[in-house]
Amino acid sequence: MSNQVRSRTIWIVGSFAVAAFWVLLWSKAVDARLLPAAVLPSPLKVWQSLVRGFSNGSLIDMMISTTNRMLYGWLLASAIGILMGAAIGMSRTLRALLGPTLEMLRPIPAAAMLPVGLAFFGLTETMVLFCIAIASGWPTLMSSVHGFSNIEVRHQEVAQALGLSWLQAFWKISLPSALPDIFSGMRLSLTISLIVACLGEWIVSKPGLGRYIFFSSENFRAPDVFAGIAMISVIAIATTTCLSLFEARLLRWNTKR
Numbered sequence: 329m330s331n332q333v334r335s336r337t338i339w340i341v342g343s344f345a346v347a348a349f350w351v352l353l354w355s356k357a358v359d360a361r362l363l364p365a366a367v368l369p370s371p372l373k374v375w376q377s378l379v380r381g382f383s384n385g386s387l388i389d390m391m392i393s394t395t396n397r398m399l400y401g402w403l404l405a406s407a408i409g410i411l412m413g414a415a416i417g418m419s420r421t422l423r424a425l426l427g428p429t430l431e432m433l434r435p436i437p438a439a440a441m442l443p444v445g446l447a448f449f450g451l452t453e454t455m456v457l458f459c460i461a462i463a464s465g466w467p468t469l470m471s472s473v474h475g476f477s478n479i480e481v482r483h484q485e486v487a488q489a490l491g492l493s494w495l496q497a498f499w500k501i502s503l504p505s506a507l508p509d510i511f512s513g514m515r516l517s518l519t520i521s522l523i524v525a526c527l528g529e530w531i532v533s534k535p536g537l538g539r540y541i542f543f544s545s546e547n548f549r550a551p552d553v554f555a556g557i558a559m560i561s562v563i564a565i566a567t568t569t570c571l572s573l574f575e576a577r578l579l580r581w582n583t584k585r
Contacts, residue, residue, distance in 0.1 A: 354371055355370060358370045358371075366550055377554070378555045381552075387556075387559060390535060390537050391537065391563060393535050393537075394525055394526065395563055397453075397456055397457065397460065397525040398460065398521045398567070399521075402521040404460075404461040405460065405465035405517055406468050409465045409467075409472055409513065409517070410468060413470070414498075414503075414506070416430075416476075416477075417472060417473040417476025417477040417506070418476050418502065423477065430470070430473075433466075434470060439524075441462045441463045441524070442527060442531060445459040445462075451533070453534065455528065455532060456525065456528030456532060459528055463520055463524045464521040464524060465517065466517075467512075467513040468513040468514050468516075468517045469513070471509045471510055471513025472509065472510050472513060474509050475508070475509030475510055476502060479506065480505070515572075518564075518568060518571060519568075522564055522567075525538065526541070526560065537560055541557065544556065
């Protein structure tokens with residue numbers, strides 16, 4: 329077994345050990361009745377809720393619905409963010425004109441986009457998609473601007489020496505140089521898109537984990553609330569892992585990673 333594989337195995341085992349420790353601590357807190365059972369259910373009851381949800385297929389359907397909304401909005405946000413980021417990052421004029429506006433709009437919380445979406449689209453799926461795209465697009469946009477505006481001068485000189493056209497220089501030099509920054513923004517956007525997707529499901533009352541969690545909370549079904557939260561965590565881990573694997577494969581050449 330190579331050192332890299334051994335190290336990775338140790339980290340995985342360690343991660344599961346830490347997770348098991350928190351579950352044990354959770355169980356002890358329930359046994360000690362630190363909080364009412366209606367607020368903090370036992371791990372066993374949460375597990376039973378998960379089993380019941382998977383047995384009747386309801387949790388699977390809700391996971392698929394939430395994941396679809398999240399990915400559609402995230403892909404739209406990523407496409408817009410990368411294109412706008414490339415245009416702004418590669419143009420000093422656009423950076424000077426739009427920089428103050430971007431810095432003013434960037435700190436707006438993701439949840440603040442929901443009333444704007446309601447005003448334009450009402451209680452529809454389009455509203456949820458719009459809010460996800462707007463709220464999660466900022467990290468990708470700002471990271472793209474940073475990546476394209478900080479391309480090393482020697483790379484630009486190589487493009488000029490080789491006589492590359494603008495499009496060739498963009499595809500072979502500018503875009504690969506900016507990709508590490510772009511992926512950093514996309515990873516953060518992925519998390520925001522999941523949060524806004526759940527909030528949107530609750531507001532427009534569409535099938536998904538967001539509505540499931542909020543309705544379960546209103547009906548004091550704490551095990552179902554925690555089961556829904558666990559499934560959101562699974563979605564977050566799975567999507568982030570897939571993106572990281574894709575990034576690692578695409579950026580094999582990047583020795584700085």
